[in-house]
Amino acid sequence: MVNPTINDVARIANTSKSTVSRFLNGYTVKKETEEALKLAIQSLNYHPNVNARRLVKNHTQSIGIVVDDIANNFYSGIYRGIENVANLNGYQCTYYSRTSNYQGEFGFMDLAQERQVDGLILISFLKRSNELIKRIEELMTPVVLIGDTNSNDTIFSVDVDNELGISEVVRYLHRLGHEKIGYITGPDEFSATHWRRKGYEGALEDLGIKQNPSWIIASDWSESGGHKAMKELLDMNEITAVIASNDEMAIGALLCANELGYRVPSDISVVGFDDIPVAKWVYPPLTSVKQPFVEMGEKAAIGLIEKLNGEEIGTQSNRVLIKPNLVVRQSCRGL
Incomplete structure (x- = not known):
């Protein structure tokens, strides 16, 4: 044919x-x-001859998507959002995966310098180093970040508003009558850990609720970590609600409460973050904060393509924070 x-x-x-x-x-x-x-x-x-167009325009019509772990289920929505926009604008997406370390993203600077791709979207929720941000600023090829920017405001970036997400959880629990609210935080190497904890502490302060440092337990994002942290919180016999800064820890917290004879939500309320698929299937179904992953991918791709077209990016700030949504289920009750 x-x-x-x-x-x-x-x-x-x-x-x-x-x-x-x-x-x-x-x-x-x-x-x-x-x-x-x-x-x-x-x-x-009809499909354009990409190789011919590359020769004529000195463009690859390809966007490089660099991720720290291509198998991470959290990224699937982001991929879909990027491809929605890229395909509409005649770009192909090429995916590159590296282990979760800074050198992984450094390695793909060569893709831009050798013109193998027209632009890059770097996806990582780890904290990015000053050195990496400086290297990105020096590149001639357009780059957009999803995740941390190390407080840089010159590189276009997209992230979920982690601080707002946890703040809204605290306010929701307060409306239900809770003031003794425990918090299970994540690992320090992730930027979300800082912003989510800031949302917790800031909301308590805004609401005039006295903070108790012993109600904040550091953990590692895992179910077992959430289980262990929940036991510490329940041993204090003071709190009426617990916020876990991701769903896996929240599920571990639910299991721990059940094993120790606590009924959720009758005896204690539990909230997570991410709204992973299993959140609605645990017992009781978990109230959680849903991340807008598809929208994040779309915003990042739009920003990159505007850069590639030499246009002014259509936002007032280079840092785009997208509001997450609180999904209320049956793991919380009013006092």
């Missing part, structure tokens, strides 16, 4: 080859022409 050509697209759309070429290369055409071209491309199942 012969592959359709640009001439076939022009014939079906009743326009010229040059107009088709302009449209495929990102230039604006009349609205009715654009619609006719999209229909023609879809009906013919």
